[in-house]
Structure formats: structure tokens, C-alpha cells
Amino acid sequence: MSFGSKFRFCGEGDCPDWVLAEIISTLSHLTIENLEQLTDLVAKRICEKPFEESKIKSLTSSLTNEGKTAVACIHFLLINAARYNCTENIFGEEIQQLGLPKDHAGAMCQVLKEHSPAIRQQLIKKSFKINELESIRDVTSPDETPPNCATLELKISQELVDDLPQDTTHVVNIELSHLKALLSELKTARAIMEKYENKEPPT
Structure with missing residues (x-):
């Protein structure tokens, strides 16, 4: 400036x-x-x-x-x-x-x-709620979505835009192969988190 x-x-x-x-x-x-x-x-x-x-x-x-x-x-x-x-x-x-x-x-x-x-x-x-993924919606369209892809609508809560938090919406196209790999990785991450959440603290 x-x-x-x-x-x-x-x-x-x-x-x-x-x-x-x-x-x-x-x-x-x-x-x-x-x-x-x-x-x-x-x-x-x-x-x-x-x-x-x-x-x-x-x-x-x-x-x-x-x-x-x-x-x-x-x-x-x-x-x-x-x-x-x-x-x-x-x-x-x-x-x-x-x-x-x-x-x-x-x-x-x-x-x-x-x-x-x-x-x-x-x-x-709210320190961990900046750019928080609020929801995902499948908006795939046969007429508009590229072949072998899925179209997802992502709603982001409190995304920082010009230094100010705003609720935003993004529409992205993801290849189906990448989407399957991402889903697999998220399931693995969730299993690891649940393992630690259920682990009893030392006495």
C-alpha cells in the first residue's frame, strides 16, 4: 500500500x-x-x-x-x-x-x-474454524460436467477473503479416479482419528 x-x-x-x-x-x-x-x-x-x-x-x-x-x-x-x-x-x-x-x-x-x-x-x-468445509453437494450434470469427472459444490464457512471471513461457495470438477483416491485417504484418516479418540488415557 x-x-x-x-x-x-x-x-x-x-x-x-x-x-x-x-x-x-x-x-x-x-x-x-x-x-x-x-x-x-x-x-x-x-x-x-x-x-x-x-x-x-x-x-x-x-x-x-x-x-x-x-x-x-x-x-x-x-x-x-x-x-x-x-x-x-x-x-x-x-x-x-x-x-x-x-x-x-x-x-x-x-x-x-x-x-x-x-x-x-x-x-x-474459532481458530480451527477458518476455511472450514461446511458441506459438499454432488451437482454433476451430463451436459456440463467433463467426461470421467464429478462436479462438487463446496460450501466453506468463514473463508478469509481480503482479510475478512466470509461464507463462500465453490464449484469444482474432479476426475473420478482422483475422487476415489481422496475418499480412500479420508477413510484412512478417519480411522486413525477414531483410534486415538477411543484410546484410554494412561492411569
Whole structure:
């Protein structure tokens, strides 16, 4: 990216261009109260706590895309600040460097301070659920599937796309011979896992 600094909340890396643009063009133009409430709602969403979707729509009614990019930006900021154990003071300084006014940054820091322990716990809970295969469906079609192949629809839960987790769907063609080999290997892996799961711990 063009902004040359490295940031603690980005793991000592660059801040993505789209986050920088969103901070300057959107977050900095929200009222401090609306930004704090929106950040709190996003934090609750990350922690899977109940909240009213209508409140997000109300707070972002003046924004384009129904505030989706603003929500995505706040989600990125909170998740990464918690993941890299960034203190509120450092987080506040860094988002000010990126163009967020001081009082706006203070409001976000207050929310981060309140929710960062719960966000970290949620990250630990989901640490093995990134790019998780949710389902497989056979969508083989005589007219569209290549010869000697099967067409599978794969649904991936929380696939990382542009540093943000999204539920995605992929359609792939696999040769039948490869599919049989893969199935055999998966059965072997499952048998090994079951062997260790059923093994009694030493006394």
C-alpha cells in the first residue's frame, strides 16, 4: 500500500488500502456517538451476542452500501487489534495516524477495552474454524460436467477473503479416479482419528 508505516494492530504490517480509505471517507464523518454505538454493535456481533440489526441500519442510514463497508472496516480493526494484543493506547494512536480524529479514536478505544477479552476468546474458539468445509453437494450434470469427472459444490464457512471471513461457495470438477483416491485417504484418516479418540488415557 502507499501508506508506508507499519502498524501494531496489523501485526507490524501494512494497513490495507481499503481500510485506510474507509477510515478517511466514512468513519471520520460519523458522529462520535454513532461511531461508538456502531463499533459496540460490531463487537457484539463478533462475540455472537444478540443485537438488533435495525440499529446498525439506523446508525448507517446516511452511508452508501447500507454501511456494509463501514461495518467491515470496524470488524477488521477490532479483530486485528484483539488478535495482535494491541493496547487501547497504541490502537488509538495508530488509527489517528490513519486519519481518524482523536475523539473518534477515543470512542473506538473505549469499545475495544470493553470487548477485547471476549473477542480474543472468540478468536480462540474459532481458530480451527477458518476455511472450514461446511458441506459438499454432488451437482454433476451430463451436459456440463467433463467426461470421467464429478462436479462438487463446496460450501466453506468463514473463508478469509481480503482479510475478512466470509461464507463462500465453490464449484469444482474432479476426475473420478482422483475422487476415489481422496475418499480412500479420508477413510484412512478417519480411522486413525477414531483410534486415538477411543484410546484410554494412561492411569
